[in-house]
Amino acid sequence: xxxxxxxxxxxxxxxxxxxxxxxxxxxxxxxxxxxxxxxxxxxxxxxxxxxxxxxxxxxxxxxxxxxxxxxxxxxxxxxxxxxxxxxxxxxxxxxxxxxxxxxxx
Numbered sequence: 001x002x003x004x005x006x007x008x009x010x011x012x013x014x015x016x017x018x019x020x021x022x023x024x025x026x027x028x029x030x031x032x033x034x035x036x037x038x039x040x041x042x043x044x045x046x047x048x049x050x051x052x053x054x055x056x057x058x059x060x061x062x063x064x065x066x067x068x069x070x071x072x073x074x075x076x077x078x079x080x081x082x083x084x085x086x087x088x089x090x091x092x093x094x095x096x097x098x099x100x101x102x103x104x105x
Contacts, residue, residue, distance in 0.1 A: 019070075022070055023070050023072060023091075026066055026067060026070055026072060027072070027094075027095070027098075029063075031053060031055060031059075031063060032063045032066070032067060033095075034052075034053045035049050035053060035060065035063055035064065035067065035073075035084075036067065036072060036073065036086070036091070036095060037095065038052055038053070039073055039084050039085050039086050040086050040092055040095065042085075043076070043083035043084065043085040044083060044084055044085075045081045045082065045083055045084070046060055046061055046064065046082065046084070049064070049084065064084055067084075068084075071087045071088075072086070072087055072091050073085065073086060073087055074086070074087040
């Protein structure tokens with residue numbers, strides 16, 4: 001896997017740019033971003049995420065499916081429950097950098 005320093009400045013393909021745009025679009029929704037932030041804290045179930053975000057379980061599941069499809073979140077079954085967590089450190093880094101930017105004086 002390439003890190004950001006090896007990608008910046010290189011010619012990116014249109015499919016790479018479109019894939020990045022899909023991720024930014026998903027993170028651009030406040031509800032989905034809230035789910036991502038919760039999953040950065042620790043693995044959580046749909047019901048935990050729905051309650052914390054003030055969403056129905058159906059809407060939460062819908063958002064989680066899209067976040068999983070783009071590899072923003074990963075899921076793991078443990079007994080009767082499925083736990084959601086950040087798929088990799090790159091996503092956490094992007095989210096942390098954005099919040100550092102918006103809270104910077």
